[in-house]
Amino acid sequence: DDAxxxxxxxxxxxxxxxxxxxxxxxxxxxxxxxxxxxxHAPWTHKPLCAKALDPTAEGEFKKVRKRFCxxxxxxxxxxxxxxxxxxxxxxxxxxxxxxxEDPKIQFLNDKQIEKWNEKSRSYEVVDIEGKGxxxxxxxxxxxxxxxxxxxxxxxxxxxxxxxxxxxxxxxTQETLIVRAVERMNDSSLIESLSTGGGGKKxxxxxxxxxxxERNAFGTNLGEVDVKALFPNAARINHAxxxxxxxxxxxxxxxxxxxxxxxxxxxxxxxISYLMLGMTSHQRHANLERWGxxxxxxxxxxxxxxxxASDARRKRISAAEAKLVSHWQAKKFGAAIRLxxxxxxxxxxxxxTPMLTDxxxxxxxxxxxxxxxxxxxxxxxxxxxILKNLGFLxxxxxxxxxxxxxxxxxxxxxxxxxxxxxxxxxxxxx
Ligand SMILES: C[S@@+](CC[C@H](N)C(=O)[O-])C[C@H]1O[C@@H](n2cnc3c(N)ncnc32)[C@H](O)[C@@H]1O
Numbered sequence: 446d447d448a449x450x451x452x453x454x455x456x457x458x459x460x461x462x463x464x465x466x467x468x469x470x471x472x473x474x475x476x477x478x479x480x481x482x483x484x485h486a487p488w489t490h491k492p493l494c495a496k497a498l499d500p501t502a503e504g505e506f507k508k509v510r511k512r513f514c515x516x517x518x519x520x521x522x523x524x525x526x527x528x529x530x531x532x533x534x535x536x537x538x539x540x541x542x543x544x545x546e547d548p549k550i551q552f553l554n555d556k557q558i559e560k561w562n563e564k565s566r567s568y569e570v571v572d573i574e575g576k577g578x579x580x581x582x583x584x585x586x587x588x589x590x591x592x593x594x595x596x597x598x599x600x601x602x603x604x605x606x607x608x609x610x611x612x613x614x615x616x617t618q619e620t621l622i623v624r625a626v627e628r629m630n631d632s633s634l635i636e637s638l639s640t641g642g643g644g645k646k647x648x649x650x651x652x653x654x655x656x657x658e659r660n661a662f663g664t665n666l667g668e669v670d671v672k673a674l675f676p677n678a679a680r681i682n683h684a685x686x687x688x689x690x691x692x693x694x695x696x697x698x699x700x701x702x703x704x705x706x707x708x709x710x711x712x713x714x715x716i717s718y719l720m721l722g723m724t725s726h727q728r729h730a731n732l733e734r735w736g737x738x739x740x741x742x743x744x745x746x747x748x749x750x751x752x753a754s755d756a757r758r759k760r761i762s763a764a765e766a767k768l769v770s771h772w773q774a775k776k777f778g779a780a781i782r783l784x785x786x787x788x789x790x791x792x793x794x795x796x797t798p799m800l801t802d803x804x805x806x807x808x809x810x811x812x813x814x815x816x817x818x819x820x821x822x823x824x825x826x827x828x829x830i831l832k833n834l835g836f837l838x839x840x841x842x843x844x845x846x847x848x849x850x851x852x853x854x855x856x857x858x859x860x861x862x863x864x865x866x867x868x869x870x871x872x873x874x
Contacts, residue, residue, distance in 0.1 A: 495613035529625030548594035548699035593702035684715035824851035
C-alpha cells in the first residue's frame with residue numbers, strides 16, 4: 446500500500462523537521478504550533494510521516510516500507526476536541542468523513558436527543574482516594590441510559606505496535622504521539638491525563654506511550670486495529686463488576702458510556718478495562734498494564750467469597766468447550782442442561798452481556814432438539830437484553846428491517862454456533 450516509493454506529496458518526513466531526540470523535550474514548543482493551512486484539508490496541517498518496515502520480512506518484502514503519518518483534524522462543533530490519526534494516509538483519509546460525527550446521534554434516538562441538553566450532564570471528574578481522579582454521578586443515572594459521550598482524540602494504528610518497526614531517523618512511535626499532541630489547539634486535555642501512581646513523569650522516556658497504554662482503548666476502525674484515546678472517558682476508573690460500559694459507534698470514532706444498572710448521586714462511575722468473566726488471578730495479571738492493584742468490591746471481598754466467584758467463573762469458561770463437544774456429538778439434552786447452568790452462574794456473577802450469547806445458544810439448542818416454542822422464549826430473552834444494552838440500535842426492536850425475532854437473531858449470530866462473547870470493552874485487550 447503506502448510503500449516508500451509513493452510520491453509523498455503534501456507530507457513531511459518527520460526526519461526533516463526533527464534534528465534531535467525530542468523525547469526529552471518539553472511539550473508545547475510554540476514554534477511547533479502551526480497555523481492550519483486549508484491546502485492540507487481535511488487535515489489542519491501537513492501530515493508528518495515516518496516510514497516503517499517489517500523486520501521479519503523475507504526477500505523483496507524486506508524493502509517494503511509503509512508510511513505512517515500524523516493527520517491532525519479540528520472538529521467543527523463547539524467544545525469538541527481535536528483529533529490526530531496516526532495511520533497510513535490512505536487509511537486516515539477514510540476516517541475523515543466520520544471525525545465530525547455527533548456522538549449523541551450515534552447513540553440516542555430522536556426523542557432522547559430532543560430531551561438532551563447540557564443540564565443532562567450527569568457526572569463530574571473528581572479526586573478519588575487511591576485512584577487519582579475518577580468520575581462520579583451528579584444525578585441519578587438510570588439503568589441502560591447512555592449518559593456520557595466522547596470522540597477519539599488520538600488514534601494509533603496497532604501495526605506500529607505489532608510487527609512493523611519505524612525506520613525513519615530520530616523517530617519512534619513516541620515521537621509521533623508527541624507531534625500529534627503538539628498540533629492540537631486543545632492539547633492540555635491530553636497533557637493533563639494521568640499515567641497513574643508510580644507511572645512515568647513528563648520528560649521521561651516513553652512517557653506518552655505509557656499515557657496511551659493507560660488511557661486508550663484497543664478497538665478497530667473498519668479492518669484496522671487501533672489504540673484510541675477518548676480523553677473524557679479516560680477519567681473513568683476500573684471495576685471488575687462495573688456499573689457502566691463503553692459502546693462504540695459504527696465508525697469506531699465516537700463512544701457512548703451506558704449504565705449497566707441505576708447509578709446513584711455521588712456514586713463512582715466505573716467500567717471494566719478487561720473482558721468480562723475473568724477469574725481474580727486473570728484479572729490481576731491483565732491489570733498489570735495499568736499499574737495498579739485492583740481493590741474493587743469483587744477483588745477485595747473475603748477469601749471464601751472470592752474463591753466461590755472464581756469457581757463459578759472457571760466453570761463458565763470450562764462449559765464453553767464442553768458445549769462445543771456436546772453440540773458436535775448432537776447431545777442436545779446435555780448441552781441444554783449445561784447452558785442452563787451457565788445462565789444461572791452468569792446471573793450470580795452479574796455478567797449480563799455474556800448472558801445474551803448463552804440465551805442465543807439455548808435458543809439454537811432447543812431448535813435443534815425440535816422445541817421451537819422454548820427456543821423462541823430464549824430468543825426473546827436474548828433480544829430483550831441486547832436491546833437494553835443498545836446492541837440492536839438506538840430504537841431497539843423496530844428499525845428499517847422490522848421487528849426483531851428469532852430468525853433475525855439467528856442470522857445476526859450466524860448459523861454456526863458462536864461462542865463469541867459480547868463483552869462491551871474487548872476494548873481493553
Ligand atoms: C484510564 S485512567 C483512569 C483515570 C485516572 N484515575 C486519572 O486520574 O486520570 C487509568 C488509571 O487510573 C488508575 N485506576 C483505574 N482504576 C483503578 C482502580 N480500580 N484502583 C486504583 N487505581 C485505578 C490507575 O492508575 C490506572 O492506570
